[in-house]
Amino acid sequence: MTLEADVLAAYPAEVPIPAGAVADALAAANAKTPRVLVVLDDDPTGTQSVADLPVLTRWEASDFTWAFEHIARSGCSPAVYVLTNSRSLDPAEAAVRSEEVVRNALAAAGSLEKLRLGFVSRSDSTLRGHYPLEPDVIAATVADATGEKTDGVVLVPAFPDAGRVTIGGVHYMRGTGDAAGTLTRVSATEFAKDATFGFTTSVMPAYVEEKSHGRFAADSVIVLDLNIIRAGAAASDPVDGAQISANAIADAIEAATNSTPIVADIVTENDLRALSLGLEEAERRGKKLLYRVGPPFGRARIGQEIRTELSGAEAYAGNTPSEAGGLIVVGSHVGVTTRQLKALTEQHSSARIVEIDVEKLLAAxxxxxADAYLDQTVETVVEALRGGDVIVHTSRLLIKTDDPAESLRIARTVSAAVVAVVNRTLKTFPPRFVIAKGGITSSDVAAHGLEIRHAIVRGPMLPGIVSLWEPVDGPAKGIPYIVFAGNVGDDQSLADVTRKLSSTF
Incomplete structure (x- = not known):
């Protein structure tokens, strides 16, 4: 491990930039032709850093029309999140889905007067996902549909709220507890050993070379290090400092062409805002950019303030809570999730615990x-919901295989079982709230378990992380839905969120 203070000592201080400065720059750029960012979210946890934006789990042109009209009508920030769930797909399926989303979004925008689109490929802050496949497909589809070629693909995996930062082109995870103040390279964590999306380096240019199989050499990657992001640090006036940084970033991007990878250092929200101003300046100069990013990039790029965490009362605002218990669904197997589950079950003594036995399910x-086993599970869950909260989790023994395709098949089988339990429970006895823990789990529960098609993300349940969706249609309308990534929060976080929503905890 490395001390964060020692690594940062080589760089300037951050440039203080209010969110309003980004929003003003965006408004000026959009004065004649409004632009909406379409965020292809490879699991729904990308929404945890934003607030009051539309979310789609389907992507027909009519769905985009609903979202674009909501943005125009409500005056919310100009962005829509599209839940592709592509991290649960194989590469061919992920490519098809990305192309469908982009073509349908462009078709919907084309039917509206004066609307242009920007595209964001939102992925994991610990570097897992279909890269460079997804940005490649987006760029190719945009070029085919509009003739517009992409100059650069900006990679911003950092997620400071969750402890992921990039310094000197190296991606790190911050330590917590006794290890606070330290940095560990992400390649030395459990996430780098992912059965499907593993990687060997935290040095971002080398990561690009590794994942592109040499198509992009490490030395061809543009690195916007903190010296560039914070170029205006010495200015006496923050406005001047922000402009100096924006110009330095746009200057550094000037050479980008033919989807050149561009890596950005990020440690703080001010760094994200400085980057956003620089990207806006680069695009004003004519650069065509796509983005491959972690969750908080979208917030900074559209100039949103950091939303304070929602209270329990705010979570139910406008709806009458059910008298039923809440449903907490846990599918993720990363270490932090298992620790969070342990803390919740130890503290929430009145909650009923129901395990989905993965080995039994796969052996059916x-x-x-298999269906009969799930029916028995639903009966147990429904009965327990009549008296209080229910924690449904998959068995903690992770069944591994060296075959990535087989790993995906197992993951899909387990996810389908979780979805079936949630959906049958919803149709029998709707819960007070639903929390889904894990990226793929929360995606499948949203789209299929709760049958959400359109939702509004209202904000975070904890500072900067864990988003609350309000379903606006379907059988889950009015039930708060909490999207909780598997790899965020401390050991108490799941218990903290449950306590806010529960009537029995």
Missing amino acids: ETAAA
Whole structure:
């Protein structure tokens, strides 16, 4: 591990930039032709850093029309999140889905007067996902549909709220507890050993070379290090400092062409805002950019303030809470999730715990046998909801395989079981609230378990992390839905969120 203070000592201090400065720059750029950012979110946890934006789990042109009209009508920030769930797909399926989303978004925008689109590929802050496939497909689809070629793909995996920062082109995870103040390279964490999306380096240019199989050499990657992001640090006036940084960033990007990878150092929200101003300046000069980013980039790019965490009362605002218990669904197997589950079950003594036995499910000889097992599970859950909260989790033994395709198949089988339990429970006895823990889990629960098609993300349940969606249609309308990434928060976070929403905890 490395001390963060020692690493940062080589760089200037951050440039103080209010969110309003980014919003003003965006408003000026959008004065004649409004632009909406379409965020292809490879699991729904990308929404945890934003507030009051539309979310889609389907992507027909009509869905985009609903979102664009909501933005125009409500006056919310100009962005829409599209839940592609592509991290649960194989590469061919992920490519098809990305192309569908982009083509349908462009078609919907084309039917409206004076609306242009920007595209963001939102992915994991610990570097897992279909890269460079997804930005490649977005760029190719935009070029085919509009003739517009992409000059650069900006990589911003940092997520300071969750302890992921990039310094000197190296991506780190911050330590917590006794290790606070330290940095560990992400390649030395459990996330780098992911069965499907593993990687060997935290040096971002080398990561780009590794994942592109040499198509982009490490030395061809443009690195916007903190010397560039914070170029205006010495200015006496913060406005001047912000402009100096913006110009330095745009100057550094000037050479980008043909989807050149561009890596950005980020440690603070001010760094994200400085980057956003620089990207806006680069685009004003004519650069065509796509973005491959972690969750907080979208917030900074559209000039949103950091939303304070929602209270329990705010979570139910406008709706009457059910008398039923709440449903907490845990599918993720990363270490922090298992620790959070342990803390919740120890503290929430009145909650009923129901385990989905993955080994039993996979060993079922027929689909009917697996279905019967799930029916029994639903009966147990529904009965327990009548008296209080229910924690449904998959068995903690992670079944591993060296075959990435087989790993995905197992993950899909387990996720389908979780979805079936949630959906049958919803149709039988709707819960007071639903929390889904894990990226793929929360995606499948939203789109299929709760049958959400359109939702509004209202804000975070904890500072900077864990988003609350308000479903606006379907059988889950009015039920607060909490999207909780598997790899964020401390050991108490799941218990803290549950306590806010529960009537029995």
